[in-house]
Amino acid sequence: AQTVTQSQPEMSVQEAETVTLSCTYDTSESDYYLFWYKQPPSRQMILVIRQEAYKQQNATENRFSVNFQKAAKSFSLKISDSQLGDAAMYFCAYRSAKNRIQGAQKLVFGQGTRLTINP
Amino acid sequence: DAMVIQNPRYQVTQFGKPVTLSCSQTLNHNVMYWYQQKSSQAPKLLFHYYDKDFNNEADTPDNFQSRRPNTSFCFLDIRSPGLGDAAMYLCATSARGHRGDGYTFGSGTRLTVV
Numbered sequence: 001a002q003t004v005t006q007s008q009p010e011m012s013v014q015e016a017e018t019v020t021l022s023c024t025y026d027t028s029e030s031d032y033y034l035f036w037y038k039q040p041p042s043r044q045m046i047l048v049i050r051q052e053a054y055k056q057q058n059a060t061e062n063r064f065s066v067n068f069q070k071a072a073k074s075f076s077l078k079i080s081d082s083q084l085g086d087a088a089m090y091f092c093a094y095r096s097a098k099n100r101i102q103g104a105q106k107l108v109f110g111q112g113t114r115l116t117i118n119p
Numbered sequence: 120d121a122m123v124i125q126n127p128r129y130q131v132t133q134f135g136k137p138v139t140l141s142c143s144q145t146l147n148h149n150v151m152y153w154y155q156q157k158s159s160q161a162p163k164l165l166f167h168y169y170d171k172d173f174n175n176e177a178d179t180p181d182n183f184q185s186r187r188p189n190t191s192f193c194f195l196d197i198r199s200p201g202l203g204d205a206a207m208y209l210c211a212t213s214a215r216g217h218r219g220d221g222y223t224f225g226s227g228t229r230l231t232v233v
Binding site: 004009033035043044045050091093105106107109110111112114 | 150160161162164169209213221224225226227
């Protein structure tokens, strides 16, 4: 079974600075998807960024970018120019790319990193 | 806007009293999921429906059941809630064949057991 590990329960950063959240995962599959989700307090979880394992190029979405190291099974999230609205719980997640079998499409989440932005 | 809606946002139930949480979606997605998220923990998948095909996780307690009467609605039934079932319950959807799109989540229902 796949597992996802986020080793930083909490992180903090000064507004306008850059922060990197770490994520490692374990899988025997070669084709999969990786995601970062943001969960603000008392609000719904939203997708921040996704990465397809077969793509070597790191995904970027505005101020958010990833460092995907497939051999090391590492998938970190970099937030540039941090803003107060970035404060949230961030979850790293894995999803198999296999054809649908029971459980194949489920998201496996890490434990989360609580990010605080200091004004 | 197309979305996933969970009702109610907050639910208080008595120990042992059956409770039902609801989820509806306007996305016409094939797959609907129920996750349990306890405080400061990762969401844990309870079960999912792929169209009408129900898929239970091996470690989901029998106390948790689900119904999906049509594409738009999915219900989570907790037959005899215990104090340990207090959690946020997240409903999510995804479209068949779009494995790279992740999920669309509802806002969750926070369940308190008294």
